[in-house]
Amino acid sequence: MRDEGKCQRMSRAKVAVVGGSIGGLTAANVLRDIGYEVDVYERAPQLLSGFGTGIVVQPELVRYLLERTGATLGELSVPSSSMRYYDASTAQLKGEVGASWRFTAYNAVYRKLLDAYGTDRYHLGRRLIGIVRTSAGLVAKFADGSTVAADLIVCADGGASVARSTLLGIEPKYAGYVTWRGMVDQNDVSKETWGFFQDAFSYGLLDDSHIIAYPIPQVSGDGRLTGRHRLNFQWYWNVAEGPDLDRLMTDATGERRSVSVHHELLTEANLLGFQARAADQLCGPFRELISAAPKPFVTVVADAEIEQMAFGNVVLIGDAATTPRPHAAAGAAKAAADAWALADQLEKTHGNIADALAAWEPGQLAVGHAYLAKVRAMAEVLQHGGDFPPGASEYRFGLSVPG
Ligand SMILES: Cc1cc2nc3c(=O)[nH]c(=O)nc-3n(C[C@H](O)[C@H](O)[C@H](O)COP(=O)(O)OP(=O)(O)OC[C@H]3O[C@@H](n4cnc5c(N)ncnc54)[C@H](O)[C@@H]3O)c2cc1C
Structure with a gap:
């Protein structure tokens, strides 16, 4: 009953x-x-195609697809075996820990969830x-x-x-910093740079900033993995609220954007500023990642x-x-x-x-x-020169919190 x-x-x-x-x-x-x-x-x-970029796979993210649609992790994501911590100004490796995260792209997950729902x-x-x-x-x-x-x-x-x-x-509420995001195709960087970022989630640490990069699958319009890969990056800059942030978030039409300025609408001055800062602060593969990115865009970080x-x-x-x-x-x-x-x-x-x-x-x-x-x-140490020890459990990816 x-x-x-x-x-x-x-x-x-x-x-x-x-x-x-x-x-x-x-x-x-x-x-x-x-x-x-x-x-x-x-x-x-x-x-929603082309929305978002790379995503680190967490169990909750793919739970529906794995449990209810028969999708496999292999159809959705690419594996990695370590987390690497570099000084982004010299490309010197500061530490490496084993970690088997998988990486996907927003579209792969979105399209599969949509296929399931109709x-x-x-x-x-x-x-x-x-x-x-x-x-x-x-x-x-x-x-x-x-x-x-x-x-x-x-x-x-x-x-x-x-x-x-x-x-x-x-x-x-604005968190005091923005993130420049972009993706680079395999063919658009040197073999050395491609190899540098393979099989890992890489942190590039700077005194008042950090950049992350990891390989993600290339996805076709219908959400299927093509078998090719891209590099996904995010570079976080502290930008004071006020004129500096207003300048960065004002697009080429003069509109002050509250969340993101997409690549097509970036002002030339902001794009040149992005590239100039990369040439000034980043070294080796990190610098190449930025110079090769065809469509970088900027998003405010807020919580x-x-x-x-x-x-x-x-x-x-x-x-x-x-x-x-x-x-x-x-x-x-x-x-x-x-x-x-x-x-x-x-x-x-x-x-x-x-x-x-x-x-x-x-x-x-x-x-x-x-x-x-x-x-x-995490932001407190990553954006303000704090100690970010390789593999620290309190900064582990995922929803769980130590203790
Ligand atoms: C730089 C960056 C990197 C990230 N990396 C990761 C990662 O690696 N792993 C991870 O798990 N998360 C990551 N995230 C977070 C992740 O993108 C969000 O937490 C996640 O997308 C939240 O999902 P959601 O469905 O709640 O909201 P959203 O994905 O933001 O979706 C909101 C939806 O609502 C729609 N919408 C908005 N307003 C309206 C309205 N008024 N009426 C009707 N529809 C509306 C939008 O068009 C959109 O489709 C990242 C976020 C950022 C900014």
């Missing part, structure tokens, strides 16, 4: 997921799998502008004038979350901390909840973990949304807070 009741309740219940990236698609898949009717509302007018109920061009209270409870309001009511609204609309802003009035993830029938997950900095490579994993935990609690409570959210929220808040504290601590 109880199972029947559970089935009926779940099969009738509707879920609206706002944001169709890693967090939103993982939520959509796991909630649909336990019987909900799920629709995804994504702001972008077309499928596109019938993946609604593009739907931009959330607010969560509003009506007599029927909280509903999602979109820029096209439509509103969506659902038994559960899962907001996975990323670091600049409109849902978080409406519900809590919290915006991401947001929240004390509430559930609001009646609305929840915030992933970056829309706590937005972390990238240093422990598990932001997307956190988004997926929030989604899995939500589905687990809905199953445990037989679809009682209020009970499920009450049980879900404290654990996921704790995960977000602990992870944010870890990546802030």
Whole structure:
């Protein structure tokens, strides 16, 4: 009898997921799998291709694909066997530890999650502008004038979350530095540089800055690995808030961007400044990586901390909840973990949304807070000349926190 009741309740219940990236698609898949009717509302007018660059594989990130779609790690990612720590100004190796991380590309994970969910109920061009209270409870309001009511609204609309802003009035706070990101194809660097970065996650440490680089698979338009590789890098610069940051984040049309300036819109002065700084501060393979990158772009690093993830029938997950900095490579994993935990609690409570959210929220808040504290601590040493010992357990990648 109880199972029947559970089935009926779940099969009738509707879920609206706002944001169709890693967090939103993982939520959509796991909630649909336990019987909900799920629709995804994504702001972008077309499928998210070319969005993001490399991602370090964490178990939570690929859990859905491995457990439920039959995908293999080999289809998604490339292996590595060590973490290397260099002085980026001399390219001198300061330390190396064994570590078997795998690396993937955003598109490989996104397309596989989307293939699993399908596109019938993946609604593009739907931009959330607010969560509003009506007599029927909280509903999602979109820029096209439509509103969506659902038994559960899962907001996975990323670091600049409109849902978080409406519900809590919290915006991401600039962390004091930006990251220049880019990718370089195998053919575009020398054999020596290619070999230098192979099979490892490499840190290039500087006094007030650091650069990371690692190989990622090249991915075709439909998310399949082509068999070729690229190098993915991120170079973090401290930039004071005010005129310096404004100059860097103002694009070629004169618009001050709040999150990223894409390559096509970089001003010539900023692009030249990027290359000149590489020539001045970086050595050997790190310098070549920058000079060979065809489309570098710049993103501000910002984080947001929240004390509430559930609001009646609305929840915030992933970056829309706590937005972390990238240093422990598990932001997307956190988004997926929030989604899995939500589905687990809905199953445990037989679809009682209020009970499920009450049980879900404290654990996921704790995960977000602990992870944010870890990546802030990493930033403190990495961007300010602190001691970053090779293999230190407190700075290990992943959601887990020592102790
Ligand atoms: C430089 C950098 C490197 C990173 N490296 C890693 C890594 O190696 N490993 C890792 O796990 N994580 C990494 N991350 C973090 C990771 O990118 C995010 O944590 C992760 O993408 C969060 O997933 P999400 O689904 O919550 O949000 P997002 O991926 O940001 O997705 C939000 C989605 O919502 C949509 N959206 C936004 N606003 C609206 C709206 N108003 N209405 C409707 N839709 C909307 C967006 O278009 C997008 O599709 C990195 C982040 C950065 C910046």
